[in-house]
Amino acid sequence: MHEVIHDAVDVLATFADRRVRPLHMRWNNRNYAIKNVNLVHTAREGQKKIFYFSVSDIANYFKLRLDSETLEWHLVEVYANG
Amino acid sequence: MNSYFASVEQQANPFLRGKPIGIIGKDQKRTIVATASIEAKRLGVKTAMSTWEAKKICPSIIFVPGDSQKYGFITNAFNELFLEFTDRVEQFSVDESFLDITEQAKDYFGAAWIGQRLRVRLKEVCGEWITASIGIAPNKLLAKLASESVKPNGLTIIQEEDAIRLLDSQKLNDLCGIGSRTAKRLNGLGIMNFKQLREFPIKELVDEFDSLGFWLHEAAHGRNDSEVNSEETDPKSIGHSYTLPHDTFDTALVRRYLLGMCEKVAWRLRRDGFVAQTLSVYIRYGDFSGAGKQCVLKESLSNGLDLFHVTWRLIESVRDPSQPIRLIGITTFHLSRSKPTMRLFSTEAGSVFGEKKEQKTVSVLSALDKLQHRYGDKAWTRASLLPIELKERSSGFHYDHEL
Numbered sequence: 001m002h003e004v005i006h007d008a009v010d011v012l013a014t015f016a017d018r019r020v021r022p023l024h025m026r027w028n029n030r031n032y033a034i035k036n037v038n039l040v041h042t043a044r045e046g047q048k049k050i051f052y053f054s055v056s057d058i059a060n061y062f063k064l065r066l067d068s069e070t071l072e073w074h075l076v077e078v079y080a081n082g
Numbered sequence: 083m084n085s086y087f088a089s090v091e092q093q094a095n096p097f098l099r100g101k102p103i104g105i106i107g108k109d110q111k112r113t114i115v116a117t118a119s120i121e122a123k124r125l126g127v128k129t130a131m132s133t134w135e136a137k138k139i140c141p142s143i144i145f146v147p148g149d150s151q152k153y154g155f156i157t158n159a160f161n162e163l164f165l166e167f168t169d170r171v172e173q174f175s176v177d178e179s180f181l182d183i184t185e186q187a188k189d190y191f192g193a194a195w196i197g198q199r200l201r202v203r204l205k206e207v208c209g210e211w212i213t214a215s216i217g218i219a220p221n222k223l224l225a226k227l228a229s230e231s232v233k234p235n236g237l238t239i240i241q242e243e244d245a246i247r248l249l250d251s252q253k254l255n256d257l258c259g260i261g262s263r264t265a266k267r268l269n270g271l272g273i274m275n276f277k278q279l280r281e282f283p284i285k286e287l288v289d290e291f292d293s294l295g296f297w298l299h300e301a302a303h304g305r306n307d308s309e310v311n312s313e314e315t316d317p318k319s320i321g322h323s324y325t326l327p328h329d330t331f332d333t334a335l336v337r338r339y340l341l342g343m344c345e346k347v348a349w350r351l352r353r354d355g356f357v358a359q360t361l362s363v364y365i366r367y368g369d370f371s372g373a374g375k376q377c378v379l380k381e382s383l384s385n386g387l388d389l390f391h392v393t394w395r396l397i398e399s400v401r402d403p404s405q406p407i408r409l410i411g412i413t414t415f416h417l418s419r420s421k422p423t424m425r426l427f428s429t430e431a432g433s434v435f436g437e438k439k440e441q442k443t444v445s446v447l448s449a450l451d452k453l454q455h456r457y458g459d460k461a462w463t464r465a466s467l468l469p470i471e472l473k474e475r476s477s478g479f480h481y482d483h484e485l
Contacts, residue, residue, distance in 0.1 A: 002146070039094040039209060041155035046458035052152070054094035061095040081097040 003078045011064065011073040022053055022064055027075055032057050052076075083160070084213045084234035086177035088119035090156050091146050093209040102127065103144045104136050112325060116148055120234055150474055156208055163207050167196055172310045178229075180222050182310035190239055193218045197237045223306035224248065226258045245304025249276040257301060264294070276302045320350050320358070321413030324472060329368035329406035336407055340393060341464065342472045343412055345386035349459075351414065352451055357382035358414030361389065363396045367405035374411075375400045382420065385447060389414070 012024040025032045038061075039054040051066040063077035083089065087105040092098045102122035107113035115136050118127040125140040136143055157176050164171045170182035187193035197216045204214055215236040217228030224245055228238040231248065240248050249257075254275065255265040271290065273279050279302035287295035300306060322343045330336060351358060359382050364374035375396045383389055393412050401407075453461045 036096065038096060039090070039152070041152050043151040043155070044458070046454070046456045046461065048458070054152075056096055061097055063094070079095055079097060 001080050005075060005078065007075045009064070009073050009075045011066075020051065020053075020066065022055055022073075025062065025064065025073075025075070032060070032062070034062075083177035084215055085117055085120050085123065086212075087117035087148055087153055088122070088146075089212045090153055091149075092119060093211040094152065098144065098146070099211060101144060102140050102142055103146050104133070105148045106133055106145045107148060112327070148474075156212065159207055160204060160214075163203055164200075166203065167200060170310045170312045172312055174226075178226070180225065180310045190218065190241060194237065194239060201235075201237070219245075221304075221306040222308050222310065223258065223301060224304055227252065227256065230256070242304070246276075249302065249304055252276070254279070259297065259301065264291075264298075267291075268298075316356075316419075317354075317417065319413050319415035320347055320354075320356065320417065321411065322347050323364070323409060323411030325409045326407065329408045331403070331406050335470070336397075336410065337390075337394060338467060338470045339472070340397070340410055340412070341386070341390045342467050342470060343410065344389040344393060345464070345467075346472065347412060347414055348384055348386035348389055349451070349454065351384040351417070352447070353455075355419050356417040357384045357420055358389075359416035359418065360414070361392055361396070362413045362415070363393045363400075364409075364411040364413075365397060365401060365407050366409035366411075367402070368408050369405070370408070371405070372409075373400040373402065378416075382418065383414075385443065
């Protein structure tokens with residue numbers, strides 16, 4: 001099931017080799033270990049750069065939004081397999 | 083690229099891989115399948131099919147709303163990647179580009195090696211699920227035809243001596259440049275395939291199609307001298323068309339959407355430093371019939387409200403009030419890089435007050451443009467547009483957010 005949302009989430013990420021890689025996400029009092037980063041893309045909101053991470057764990061797809069000005073993470077899409 | 087938008091979604095979401103999916107537009111009910119995944123195509127779903135028809139043919143199809151920012155990012159990524167191979171890259175559409183590798187490849191063996199290398203780099207840069215079909219040929223026309231002959235993930239080489247064989251295995255409208263209307267006109271002349279087109283007297287072709295007749299004659303022989311054009315050129319027109327959320331007789335609603343579209347077009351004109359001298363409008367009714375009109379403007383325009391007043395007058399002059407409106411389209415053309423004409427005779431007929439109002443409008447627009455540059459297109463809107471939402475569209479040739 002595919003859901004479009006806009007929930008603030010906590011994300012544990014690494015910043016290495018000029019790349020950001022989300023590792024864990026906390027949403028609705030649950031921790032999710034991110035298994036794969038499938039696609040990263042950026043978008044502009046005026047002059048602000050937004051990063052989008054399409055990631056997955058073993059059963060779910062998540063699309064995470066990182067605001068590069070405020071460093072806030074939001075979960076904007078969820079797709080549960082099955 | 084193969085099933086481009088669908089492949090990007092399958093790359094992003096691994097749970098969609100191997101499944102029939104269809105990328106759809108902004109409105110689930112009134113939309114079409116913009117791209118079907120390879121799996122959906124195998125089950126009979128075609129591009130531009132309505133969603134209800136696709137669901138009927140393939141009940142297991144999963145509809146995914148399009149995300150043009152994601153597709154635009156990947157389009158830019160692969161076009162940048164192509165520059166690793168040659169600086170002569172021409173973006174033909176959102177998922178097709180021509181590369182002139184004549185110098186780099188030396189011969190067809192070299193071209194095949196570059197093709198293979200390109201596939202590897204594409205996988206590294208865009209992801210394992212995003213694939214391309216590559217056509218290598220002596221000209222753009224044959225290269226495009228070759229790329230379409232093996233899907234997905236094909237690499238097809240057509241040398242000059244293979245051109246006729248390839249053409250003769252295709253339908254007339256498989257060739258880029260022969261649309262269904264041209265094919266129908268050719269059929270009317272008794273031309274049903276490329277062999278017959280080659281044998282048809284060129285003089286009669288030119289009599290029927292003017293300069294297109296020469297092009298058709300050359301194309302039927304696999305000849306085309308169009309070069310890979312890597313230079314960006316100024317647009318010939320700037321426009322916007324939009325399918326309304328439902329067919330409507332509601333004049334106020336149509337006016338709101340029209341104003342929103344005019345503001346978008348005007349912003350793009352001002353941002354890119356153009357003013358428009360000619361304007362056309364088109365309305366499509368619920369039964370898919372339509373009406374349109376064009377006018378040359380007395381003053382060159384780049385102000386949304388002014389565009390709106392002119393377009394609305396045009397619409398009123400052609401609109402059939404007994405028909406509900408489904409879609410509105412506006413196009414500005416004869417664009418030039420000059421400042422908008424200050425109206426000498428505005429509503430206040432040349433009064434000092436009218437001139438001051440005009441100057442105020444110019445300075446307010448300039449301030450709003452700065453806001454939009456800094457904070458994006460949601461930075462401001464007219465109060466009258468608050469009840470409606472103009473959603474993002476994706477098409478084969480451009481992305482809304484990049485316009």
